Amino acid sequence: MGLASLLNKSFSFNQWAVKVSSNTVVLSLREGYIALIPFFVVASLITLFVQLTHASMLSSYLVFLRDFNSLIWTLFPILSLISVSYHLSKNLKINSVSVPILVLMCFLTTTDFIYLDEQGLRIDPRSGVVYTLLFPILCSYLLKELTQIKWFKLVQHSDISLFLRKHLNFIFPYFLTTSIVFLAYPILDSLLNEVSEWLSIHQGELGDETKLYLQLVLAHLFWFVGIHGDNTFHIIFSPDVTHFELFPNMMMHQFYSNYVILGGTGCLWGIVIASLVLRGASHERQVAKLASPFAIFNISEIMIYALPIVFNPFLFIPFLLAPLVNAVIASTAIEIGLVSVAANVTIPWFTPVLLSGWWLSDGLSGVLLQTVLVLLNAAIYYPFLKANLTHNVSGKALDLLSKRFSAGREVEAQAESDFAIQRSKAKISAEALEVVSRTLNQGELTLFYQPKVCPISREIKGFEALLRLVDRQKGIQGPWFLPELEKHGLIHIIDNFVIDKLEVDIQQFAKHGLKPKISFNLSPQTFLNDGYKRVIHAFSKYPEQVEVELLESSYIEDFERTRDIVSKLKSYNIDCAMDDFGTGYSCLTVLAELNMKTIKLDRGLLPSKDNTNGEILYKCLADMCHELGFALVAEGIEDEVDEGIAKRAGITIVQGFRYSKALPIEQAMQHMKQSSLTTIA
Numbered sequence: 267m268g269l270a271s272l273l274n275k276s277f278s279f280n281q282w283a284v285k286v287s288s289n290t291v292v293l294s295l296r297e298g299y300i301a302l303i304p305f306f307v308v309a310s311l312i313t314l315f316v317q318l319t320h321a322s323m324l325s326s327y328l329v330f331l332r333d334f335n336s337l338i339w340t341l342f343p344i345l346s347l348i349s350v351s352y353h354l355s356k357n358l359k360i361n362s363v364s365v366p367i368l369v370l371m372c373f374l375t376t377t378d379f380i381y382l383d384e385q386g387l388r389i390d391p392r393s394g395v396v397y398t399l400l401f402p403i404l405c406s407y408l409l410k411e412l413t414q415i416k417w418f419k420l421v422q423h424s425d426i427s428l429f430l431r432k433h434l435n436f437i438f439p440y441f442l443t444t445s446i447v448f449l450a451y452p453i454l455d456s457l458l459n460e461v462s463e464w465l466s467i468h469q470g471e472l473g474d475e476t477k478l479y480l481q482l483v484l485a486h487l488f489w490f491v492g493i494h495g496d497n498t499f500h501i502i503f504s505p506d507v508t509h510f511e512l513f514p515n516m517m518m519h520q521f522y523s524n525y526v527i528l529g530g531t532g533c534l535w536g537i538v539i540a541s542l543v544l545r546g547a548s549h550e551r552q553v554a555k556l557a558s559p560f561a562i563f564n565i566s567e568i569m570i571y572a573l574p575i576v577f578n579p580f581l582f583i584p585f586l587l588a589p590l591v592n593a594v595i596a597s598t599a600i601e602i603g604l605v606s607v608a609a610n611v612t613i614p615w616f617t618p619v620l621l622s623g624w625w626l627s628d629g630l631s632g633v634l635l636q637t638v639l640v641l642l643n644a645a646i647y648y649p650f651l652k653a654n655l656t657h658n659v660s661g662k663a664l665d666l667l668s669k670r671f672s673a674g675r676e677v678e679a680q681a682e683s684d685f686a687i688q689r690s691k692a693k694i695s696a697e698a699l700e701v702v703s704r705t706l707n708q709g710e711l712t713l714f715y716q717p718k719v720c721p722i723s724r725e726i727k728g729f730e731a732l733l734r735l736v737d738r739q740k741g742i743q744g745p746w747f748l749p750e751l752e753k754h755g756l757i758h759i760i761d762n763f764v765i766d767k768l769e770v771d772i773q774q775f776a777k778h779g780l781k782p783k784i785s786f787n788l789s790p791q792t793f794l795n796d797g798y799k800r801v802i803h804a805f806s807k808y809p810e811q812v813e814v815e816l817l818e819s820s821y822i823e824d825f826e827r828t829r830d831i832v833s834k835l836k837s838y839n840i841d842c843a844m845d846d847f848g849t850g851y852s853c854l855t856v857l858a859e860l861n862m863k864t865i866k867l868d869r870g871l872l873p874s875k876d877n878t879n880g881e882i883l884y885k886c887l888a889d890m891c892h893e894l895g896f897a898l899v900a901e902g903i904e905d906e907v908d909e910g911i912a913k914r915a916g917i918t919i920v921q922g923f924r925y926s927k928a929l930p931i932e933q934a935m936q937h938m939k940q941s942s943l944t945t946i947a
Contacts, residue, residue: 291403292577294357298350298402299492299571305345306567307560309338314563314616340389342494343398347373350492351402358410364436369405372444373397376451395498396458399491404450405443412439462502475597477507478518482526482593486586489531492576496531513600515609516626523564523615524622524632525596526589528640530566532575533588535619536643540651541573543644547655563616580654581647588643595642596635605631656777710736711760713767714928715784717937718899718921721909726941727919728783730815731768732928733760752789761792762800769804771931772811778935785813785843785864794824798831802838809839813864817845825859832861843899847871858894865891869902869922872911881911888915 312334348366355365374380377394380387412418418438421431472480481499488495500508512518529535538561541547541554550573557569575581599605608628617625619640623632715729733745751757768786775782788797793816805812814835816828832842843864871887873880891898900912903922912920929937 290357291354294354295350295399295492296571296574296576297353297357298346299576300574301349301353302345303568303571305338305342306565306571309342310560310563310565310567312338314565343379343395344370344373346492347398347402350399351406354402354406355409358406360406360409360413361433361436364433364440365402365406365409368409368440368443369401372405372447372451373401376448376455395493397454399493400454401447405447408443408446409436409439412442415439418442472507474510474512474518477510478512478522478593478597479590481508481522482589483586486532486589489570490576490582490585492571513597513607515607515611516600517612519615520612520626521596521600524613524617524619524626525600525635525639526592527564527566528592528619528636528643529561530564530569532566532570532585533592533640533643533647534561534564534566534569535640536588536645537569537573537575537581537584537647537651539640539644540647544648544651544655547651550651550655562618564619565616578654580650580657584647584650588646591642591646592639595639599635605635711763711767712736712930713764713771713786714742714930715771715934716921716928717926717934717941718785718919719925719941720918721903721913721920722918724925724941726782726938728785728813729934729938730921730928731764731771731784731786733764733787734928748789752791755791757789758792758795758797761789761797764788765800765804768812772805772808774931775935778939780935780938781811782938783811783813785815787815787845790817793831794827798835801835801840805840806838810841813841813843815843815845815866816862829859829861836861836863846901860896862896864897864899866899866901867917869904872900872902872908875907881914884911885915888917892916 347369351366351369352362356362373394377397378390379394380389382388413436419435420437421434481503484502485495485499488498508519510518512521527533529538534557538554538558541550544550553569553572556572557566560566560568570576573581575585596605600607606627606629608626611625611628613622613625619636620633623634623636624630626632627635712734713731714734715731717726718728718730719726733748735743735745735747737743745760748757748760751760764786765788768784772784788801793814798814801812801814816832835842841863843866844860844862845866846868847865867884867888871884873884888898898917898919900908900915900917900920901922903909903912903920903924905924908922909920909924926937
């Protein structure tokens with residue numbers, strides 16, 4: 267059995283890995299470091315320019331770049347601290363401005379990263395690096411818990427705005443968090459100092475090969491958790507551990523840069539090639555293309571943070587294994603004389619692969635070794651990338667993990683505006699909106715899928731995507747908050763989430779070999795205000811697989827525009843259905859002019875038991891829709907009586923509790939697979 271098959275079939279590992287990838291802390295750390303990619307790119311380009319152009323050759327005007335280059339990398343811990351704090355607080359649904367300020371204050375107050383002496387304000391980049399990861403997590407979670415305690419809330423009533431009330435209630439939790447951090451810091455710092463002292467004492471006892479593998483393993487472990495591995499390693503260990511002659515005429519750092527981490531940390535060229543050849547890996551391929559120009563000069567940050575490799579359980583093993591394999595093979599090849607070592611050759615770290623091999627070996631032997639190692643690295647990464655593509659969350663799915671938390675914040679921001687404008691005449695409405703925003707902040711939006719079934723064969727013909735709010739305390743709730751949002755003109759926030767989430771879920775169905783037709787509801791407000799353009803952008807690449815369900819009020823509100831938009835969607839192979847037909851506005855003249863594909867008969871049309879006239883009316887309505895060329899779906903089929911009425915009316919697609927309630931996507935996929943197997947049997 268191949269490694270790819272083994273990883274694909276390792277269900278427990280895949281479940282655990284996806285759970286880790288979607289964890290709030292892990293997701294926030296990834297977001298924080300991805301947000302720093304522009305910094306990495308600009309800083310790396312400046313470093314490259316300074317290295318390529320010796321300072322003595324620079325004009326007096328450009329000499330400042332040398333000092334600036336040193337400064338921006340020195341300030342990296344501060345930038346990392348702010349970015350991670352912001353994204354973690356955002357996803358924990360606490361104040362995303364106050365938290366980074368608090369974390370920065372705690373960091374600068376406790377550590378000696380920035381200190382004052384007789385020469386003025388100074389920076390010690392060796393101080394407090396580990397706390398750039400610990401403090402955001404500690405402060406954010408402390409604040410999260412303390413703000414939930416009712417006793418710490420200064421303001422309980424709603425006579426002042428939500429925005430002001432929220433920040434006043436932040437005072438006590440803010441003070442307590444600061445106090446706890448100040449009390450905990452000496453203990454943490456004492457433990458870290460003991461570890462540092464132990465390393466300082468024993469690092470002189472290490473052999474040359476041990477030093478090589480120590481740097482390789484620790485630097486890559488640091489990178490994996492988002493800390494700049496190479497900088498951190500050089501901060502922790504003295505130059506004796508990194509600058510020594512590993513082979514005759516070859517320093518350790520030359521060997522490490524040019525024969526171990528080919529293309530940058532984690533053997534970047536290997537993962538770039540594996541990403542480019544992996545079928546169906548559109549996200550990975552795009553990131554590889556973006557990273558390739560930088561990989562030429564051994565700059566790996568884009569791939570590490572954008573793919574991402576950081577905190578990605580599927581890529582941890584190859585990220586560590588590839589450089590270890592390179593180190594073993596390259597050192598063996600040099601020791602037994604397969605690869606020559608040119609005398610007195612020193613080349614900078616940014617020298618492109620193959621060119622560096624030529625110079626270091628003064629011939630083809632170094633080039634051949636690098637070529638073999640790069641191809642071997644690609645082979646190592648390939649099965650893990652394939653498993654990551656099949657099972658893990660990446661690309662737009664990562665965005666959706668973050669968006670599941672965002673609706674409450676967007677509603678809250680608009681609620682503050684509504685409060686200020688309509689305070690005197692809409693106090694009750696503003697309070698209702700506050701309840702909605704608080705509810706959304708406490709839960710996570712997601713989509714469940716209710717099967718559409720053939721009542722005869724019981725085969726699943728498709729699904730309706732239904733919005734759900736998952737609350738840890740109250741369980742799974744339906745979207746009771748939609749009318750309030752619609753009343754305040756905020757329904758587009760939810761509609762946009764549904765579109766984005768459905769796009770990601772369709773990709774998830776496809777990964778499991780399933781292509782069901784899925785319908786979803788879109789409010790008239792969003793549909794008529796150019797929301798259909800977002801639908802086209804998201805689903806035109808899935809022809810005949812998506813159906814937009816509209817209420818009849820869409821036609822009543824603006825018949826001509828609705829008909830034009832439905833036709834526009836149809837030109838992109840996106841169907842439309844009229845939802846809840848038979849309630850509210852139902853008008854037979856509108857029915858005759860509809861250009862939709864499907865009519866969904868509302869449960870309210872189903873006759874009560876022994877109501878013969880009601881069943882005749884139901885069947886006549888179904889026959890009329892069939893005659894007009896519409897596909898029919900019967901909603902609300904809950905028992906055997908309802909099913910019999912639908913069958914006698916000639917309706918071939920039904921949905922309701924008789925067949926299944928709305929299911930999470932994992933159960934929906936399993937349900938569909940079982941349905942197909944049962945039908946075949």
